[in-house]
Amino acid sequence: QVQLVESGGGLVQPGGSLRLSCAASGIVFFSTYTVGWYRQAPGKQRELVASSSSNTNYADAVKGRFTISRDNDKSTMYLQMSSLKPEDTAIYYCNAARVGVPPRNYWGQGTQVTVSS
Secondary structure (H helix, E strand, C coil): CCEEEEECCEEECCCCCEEEEEEEECCCCHHHCEEEEEEECCCCCCEEEEEECCCEEECHHHCCCEEEEEECCCCEEEEEECCCCHHHCEEEEEEEEECCCCCEEEECCCEEEEECC
């Protein structure tokens, strides 16, 4: 059974930093998956924050402030968040996906990030 378990969320002041982690278990060949972080703020749709496959991509709102990384040996992905703003407040979800037959798409349970003074 596949599980993605997130950690590292919490309350931080504006301008602060947090690092989210997402440990995957039960995924074979983790390195072949595209991994990503999404977020969903109250009353808004879930949006892509960053993704990593053969290259990395970032939402415009977080470019230069967030960094996605992965450790394939540990089947773990990370999101380093710096210069946090109140508008970054959301539930953050990790995702691992792979095209194929059948396609694979797995989600973490979500972790709350609150940026407030």
